[in-house]
Amino acid sequence: MKIIFAPIMGVTDHVYRQAFAQFFSGVDLAMAPFLSSVQARSIKPAYLKDLLPENNQSLPVVPQILSKDPDDFLFLAHKIVDLGYSTVNWNLGCPSPTVINKRRGSGLLPFPGLIGQFLDRVLADFRGKLSIKLRLGRYAAEEIEALWPIFNQYPLAEIIVHPRLGRQLYYGSVDLDAFGCCLTHSKHRLVYNGDIRTVQDFRDLSARFPTIDSWMIGRGLLMNPFLATEIRSFHNPSLKSGKEMAILRAFHAELYEKYKGVMCGPSHLLSRMKGFWSYFAENFCNPDKVRKKIHKCNTPDQYLTVVRSLFDSDGFDSSPSRKTPVSG
Numbered sequence: 001m002k003i004i005f006a007p008i009m010g011v012t013d014h015v016y017r018q019a020f021a022q023f024f025s026g027v028d029l030a031m032a033p034f035l036s037s038v039q040a041r042s043i044k045p046a047y048l049k050d051l052l053p054e055n056n057q058s059l060p061v062v063p064q065i066l067s068k069d070p071d072d073f074l075f076l077a078h079k080i081v082d083l084g085y086s087t088v089n090w091n092l093g094c095p096s097p098t099v100i101n102k103r104r105g106s107g108l109l110p111f112p113g114l115i116g117q118f119l120d121r122v123l124a125d126f127r128g129k130l131s132i133k134l135r136l137g138r139y140a141a142e143e144i145e146a147l148w149p150i151f152n153q154y155p156l157a158e159i160i161v162h163p164r165l166g167r168q169l170y171y172g173s174v175d176l177d178a179f180g181c182c183l184t185h186s187k188h189r190l191v192y193n194g195d196i197r198t199v200q201d202f203r204d205l206s207a208r209f210p211t212i213d214s215w216m217i218g219r220g221l222l223m224n225p226f227l228a229t230e231i232r233s234f235h236n237p238s239l240k241s242g243k244e245m246a247i248l249r250a251f252h253a254e255l256y257e258k259y260k261g262v263m264c265g266p267s268h269l270l271s272r273m274k275g276f277w278s279y280f281a282e283n284f285c286n287p288d289k290v291r292k293k294i295h296k297c298n299t300p301d302q303y304l305t306v307v308r309s310l311f312d313s314d315g316f317d318s319s320p321s322r323k324t325p326v327s328g
C-alpha cells in the first residue's frame with residue numbers, strides 16, 4: 001500500500017515536507033504543490049527552488065504542473081526532469097476561480113477535445129512519465145466519463161481522482177459512487193484522494209474499494225501528522241500520548257525555525273505559520289478558539305507566547321482523538 005501526501009499550496013512546501021519526514025513516518029511520497037507553466041522560455045532558478053534535490057532529501061517527491069498549453073508544459077516539465085525527477089503530474093483539479101476561468105485545472109475538464117490535444121502533443125515529446133490529478137468535473141460528474149476513452153489511449157503513470165466537482169471547491173461530500181464508476185472505466189492505476197481524516201475513514205474506503213492500493217491524503221495529515229502511521233498500524237488511539245504531543249511540539253519548533261530562516265520578514269513568517277495552524281489547531285481543545293488566538297498575533301514574540309501557552313496548558317483536544325496534555 002502506498003500513502004501519498006497531497007499537495008496543499010501554501011503549506012506543504014519543501015520546508016514542511018522535510019520537517020514532516022523528520023518527525024513522522026508512514027508516508028511514501030509527497031506531491032509538491034503546483035508550479036504554473038510559463039510562456040517565457042527561460043525560468044529563474046528560484047522558480048524551481050521547491051523542487052531542488054538538495055531541498056528534498058527526506059521524502060520522494062512528484063512535482064506538479066498547472067497548464068493548458070502543451071508546449072509551455074513541456075518546457076517546464078523538461079526543466080523538472082533535468083533536476084532528476086522521473087514523473088511529473090498534470091493538475092486538472094484546481095478549483096480556484098482565477099484558475100478555472102482561464103480553462104486551467106478543473107476548468108479544462110469540460111473540454112475533452114483540448115485535453116486529448118494536450119496529451120497528444122505532450123506525450124509525443126515528453127522524456128518523463130506523466131500522471132494526472134483531477135476532479136470528477138467542473139460542473140458535473142459526466143465530464144470525467146467523457147475523458148476515460150481519451151486517458152485510456154495514453155501511457156499514463158497513474159491517475160489520482162479527488163471525487164468532487166470543481167464547483168464544490170472543498171465543500172460538500174465526495175461522490176464515492178462516481179469514484180466507483182471511474183474504477184470500472186479506467187485502464188490506468190487509480191489513486192483515491194479526498195476526506196481521509198481518520199483510520200476509520202480509511203478502513204471504510206479500503207473496504208469499499210479493495211482494488212485501490214494507493215491513497216492520497218492532504219488535510220487529514222495536516223490535522224493529524226500521525227495519521228499515516230496510525231493507518232498502517234491499524235491503530236486508532238483515542239488519546240495522544242504525552243510522547244506524541246511532545247513530537248508535535250518539536251515539529252512545530254522545527255518548522256518555525258526553518259521558516260524564520262527562509263521567509264522574508266516577520267509578516268511572511270507569521271502568515272505562513274497561521275496557515276499551518278488552520279489545520280494543526282485540530283490537535284487542541286476548541287480548535288476554533290486556538291485558531292482565533294493564533295490569528296490575532298501580530299508579532300513573532302506574541303505568536304511564540306501564545307504557542308507556548310497552548311502547548312503548556314492542558315488545552316489539548318478533549319474531543320475523541322486527543323486529550324493528553326504535553327509536558328515540558
Ligand SMILES: Cc1cc2nc3c(=O)[nH]c(=O)nc-3n(C[C@H](O)[C@H](O)[C@H](O)COP(=O)(O)O)c2cc1C
Nearest residue numbers: 006007008009033034162193194195196217218219
Ligand atoms: C489550501 C489548499 C491548497 C491545495 N493545493 C493544491 C495543489 O497545489 N495541487 C493540487 O493538485 N491540489 C491541491 N489541493 C487539493 C488537495 O491536494 C486535495 O486534492 C484535496 O484537499 C482533497 O484531499 P484531502 O481531503 O485529503 O485534503 C489543495 C487543497 C487545499 C485545501
